[in-house]
Amino acid sequence: MSLEMKVMEGLPGGFLWAAVKAGIKASGKSDLAACLVDGVAQGAAVFTSNQVVAAPVTVGRNHMSATGGRVGLVLVNAGNANCATGQAGLDACNSTCTAAAETFGCIFDEVFPSSTGIIGVPFPADKVIAALPELKASLGNSAEHAKSFARAIMTTDTRMKVAQTSLHTDDGEIRIFGVAKGAGMIHPQLGAPVAPHATMLVYLFTDVEAESSQLRELIPLAVDKSFNSISIDGDTSTNDTVLLLASGASGVRLNDQNKAAFAAALNEVCQKLAYAIVDDGEGVTHVVTLHITGARNEYEARQIAKSIAHSPLCKTAWSSADPNWGRLMAAAGYSGVEFDPAKVKVRIGEQPVYENGMRSPDFDEARAHTVMQQRDYTIRMDMGQGDAECRFITCDLTAEYVRINADYST
Structure with missing residues (x-):
């Protein structure tokens, strides 16, 4: 049962998506994506447990710790993993975060970076920085903008991977939208939030109003039954990341009355994305x-x-x-x-x-x-x-x- 995934209207409020061609992918396809938060989102993240980690994992982990989970911008490149690139790779990641903060008008450590692609190749920070103005000009909140984000982060994927749902509460509607990439080097072993520990990247966007502490409680449970319960080839990537962001745009507060229903909806989105990753695995026929x-x-x-x-x-x-x-x-x-x-x-x-x-x-x-x-x-x-x-x-x-x-x- 091969999944044909679509992005429908009715995306969570408070987010703008975009993607451009920065010249990182040899194919010439779009390879730099961003999600700008209207204000600042509360977030929680889990990262690979591989001892060898990419520069954006180190930087992203540090930023989440420094801000207590606040995120203003997600910046993702495909075509270069920025892993095993030494101090130069860390410097390159930091320089792109600095430039992105200046371009998009947010705080440096509220930029959350991710990379996927080939390991051990010097990171072309200059290409990323040069493409940032065009990336900002391309931002939008339509289904097409969200699809451009989903496509740009692909590497050996043959199709974009998205899932979404909505939850009706007494206080209003909450929406959840998830984007993932991954087709090989897939056996995620994701650790606890903010803990030291072909790639899988997952971004979960919701307009619920929540504290980072609440999201940090929910994300391990969702990940355990989904991304930590799949494998394509048994290889745990150096860049695996799952990020959950809450914009608060719905005005619906996450509370004891709606928490269980929200967790179930989040689990549903994660499980759909996890299945889609295996279904699009490299060379998979079953x-x-x-x-x-x-x-x-x-x-x-x-x-x-x-x-x-x-x-x-x-x-x-x-x-x-x-x-x-x-x-x-x-x-x-x-x-x-x-x-x-x-x-x-x-x-x-x-x-x-x-x-x-x-x-x-x-x-x-x-x-x-x-x-x-x-x-x-x-x-x-x-x-x-x-x-x-x-x-x-x-x-x-x-x-x-x-x-x-x-x-x-x-």
Whole structure:
């Protein structure tokens, strides 16, 4: 089920979006995007847990800490990750933030920078700075402006990834709009807000009136069930970032009465974006949901899911719709989670394939193969140990993925 995502009118108020061509991408396509807040938004962010982090992750983390979560401008470039670029990369990031603050009329450390692209290439700050006046002149709040932002941040993505929803409360309407990019180097491991810890970038915009402390409480819960529960290739990027901004333009205050409903709406947007990232993964022909049930706790359920999701043997079998259940059991077996294989039951779709420590007597290879020929299907594994479960979205590994990444930098 491939998603065709659209931006509809009715975007959250208080934000202006724009994108231009700064000459960073070799393709010549738009590669510099901005979102200007009407005033200052309250924000919360989570970043990659990779020990090697890009300059904008360091700078963005410092800015969020210095301002207590206030953001006036989001500045994103694609085509250069500004990672492993040393002090020069940090200086370049800071210089673009300074120039952006002067151009857009905001405070330096209220600029939130992000980058995505090739690692280890000197960052062309001069190109970014030269394009800022045009970027400012292009700002707008229409669906087309929001789409231009979503397209400019793409790298190996084949389509933009957006999701939106609205929430009706007694005090008025709250809107949420999310933008994401990512197709490879996807196994996000996002840490706690403001904690030291192909890329995934996610920007969540809402017009609810909220404090940064409230957003910092909500974002880990939304991220855990979405972006921390997907994987394309098992590689955690150096630039992964999720930013949640609240403009307050709706005039509706986040409170105890509407908090649960807002959290559910935010989770919905995040889960749609997370699915869209895997669905547009590099070379992906099958999106596989691993539903692990009967685990002792959610952590162990996720460890088993990750072990299967990152197995090259499982992923290549999925690419040809081969119902090789032995690979599933082997990957679960080396996950580090203790379990009794005789208690495990495995189904591909609704087809039983494994139970009582051996192939199920009802296993029908042809039917299982037919299920696996679908674009989207679920593999269920009941561990027979408890009541905990998790859903983890992943994909197959194809020759096209190898082709894309074999010569990515050349």
